[in-house]
Amino acid sequence: MELRHLRYFVAVAETLNVRRAAERLHVSQPPLSRQLRDLEEEMGARLFVRTKQGMQLTEAGRFFLKETREILAKTQRALDTVQSAKRGEIGRLTLAYDGSFSDPRLTRVIRQFRQRFPAVDLTFSEMPTHQQIRELLDQHIDLGYLGLRFTELEKELQFEFVSNPAVWLVLPPGHRLARQRKIRLPSLANEPFVAPPRTAFRYRELLLQYCRAAGFEPRMVHESNNGQCMLEMVSAGMGVAVVPESFRRLFAIEVEYRPLALTKSPLEIHIAWHRENHSPVLRSFLEMFREQVHPAGERG
């Protein structure tokens, strides 16, 4: 039995007239008669009684009609579902972000996405950059939001630049440099630095490079475990630190923020996904994210 048989059966059951049904189906009458007969033979039951004028459904036929209509409707829905899935309006999306680089644009996109595609099961979790890389490679998450670029290292991943968030100098309250409004790197030559967490080793490397370019080797002290910890240490007077601007919003810790005069921020926010991840849901999300980050008028 094929769907063709069901489609033909419904047409005849609805018109109770083989010729008109054939017309509606855009076939000639004899093949339709034949298919009907085949269908009846296959299930070993009459679905119609052939009377003088037209056909009449049998008891079995009436039941079959009801179920057949449901089957055909269900196949139509299945096709629609696939279309939706294809357009990325359905499915699952797992994304991660590095809390140190919290970006209101990201949460805004997520909110929008939830609204536009309510059928998508969207989960996201906080995760440091280095862990995101691992999870992306294992295809455990669909999209990462990373504080640094790893392009050269990870050929299996696709990176897309988002922004260069500024970095700020953080001073203990009342620090002598706090009197200046803007501070240049060389002024920090003799300051102890609160080191970024070991996990953010690439950021640390970049900081070192900048300092060396400014002509000094920074003295790293009291390595911290996370952003909050870094600020606590600075607040306690253990040293100065250089942190992403997002920290100002994230932590309510009593420290002084000062702009740092740098030719270019060491930070590069990227989103990243696995090259072999062709999920249409991901594509939909990327589209929406790009629109948020580079609104239509702002391009080129």
Add this chain to the structure above:
Amino acid sequence: MELRHLRYFVAVAETLNVRRAAERLHVSQPPLSRQLRDLEEEMGARLFVRTKQGMQLTEAGRFFLKETREILAKTQRALDTVQSAKRGEIGRLTLAYDGSFSDPRLTRVIRQFRQRFPAVDLTFSEMPTHQQIRELLDQHIDLGYLGLRFTELEKELQFEFVSNPAVWLVLPPGHRLARQRKIRLPSLANEPFVAPPRTAFRYRELLLQYCRAAGFEPRMVHESNNGQCMLEMVSAGMGVAVVPESFRRLFAIEVEYRPLALTKSPLEIHIAWHRENHSPVLRSFLEMFREQVHPAGERG
């Protein structure tokens, strides 16, 4: 799209291996590959990603698999339903009985049938014989339970003899004939007869024939509208009547019943159905009814 595509898709989705799926489907591998490709092309979406080792479902594929399984299960159920309907285990059955010939065997069969085929929507209603004939001819009811035979008249109907219920003479209380235990027809030559209802004209005709055969023309008085009315009239002393034995159970009216010595009862209970009614439910009912009326050991 045909069910074939769905069956093939499920097999491949379950094995994630085209060759093994082909084996399971008893086809060779290339046609299966081709059908899969056709299916994907038709809905313009990839259902599988072809990787090094075997196939992997896409997001769309996973959704489609779920719905496809439901569709296939539903078609199976539809086929089963038709089989049940064919065996008369499902459907509708409308039957009527003439209350004047109420028969405990009929209600017993109905009770049994309800139990055995709970999925059958069984309705039955009281209806005088002549009306049943009309409704049978119009195919408004499936089965009638009639007090008289109409075989010669109604070629479109199929009759089946059930029984010859006895008729009883009904006398007003204290009537002179009530002293005899059994009464022969000629004794009634001079009695006024309470006539059966006009609708039961065939019964009336038969009664007349019997009386004429006994050598007298009965004097019919006070034509009644129904059985109850007949007995009321007899009870009021307006005359005598000849009624089916079921009246003794049906009506609690103060009259005297006496056996009537007749060579053969004028009553012939038949069941009847339309010749073109091939409803399997009807056939199931008939089978059960016959078993009740002529139990297995009693035949031949």
Add this chain to the structure above:
DNA sequence: TGTTATGATACTTTGCAGGTATCACGATAT
């Protein structure tokens, strides 16, 4: 480096859906 698995492709065969012509039969009109 051969062997064995994977799925895809090229080509042939064949089964069957669909087409045309026609029949049998009944209803209806003439």
Add this chain to the structure above:
DNA sequence: ATATCGTGATACCTGCAAAGTATCATAACA
């Protein structure tokens, strides 16, 4: 009565597409 129309069924032909055979490209694996 007879012709005409409408019903579905049947016989037969055609063509397409599903299924089969043989083979390839590729990757995993021994």
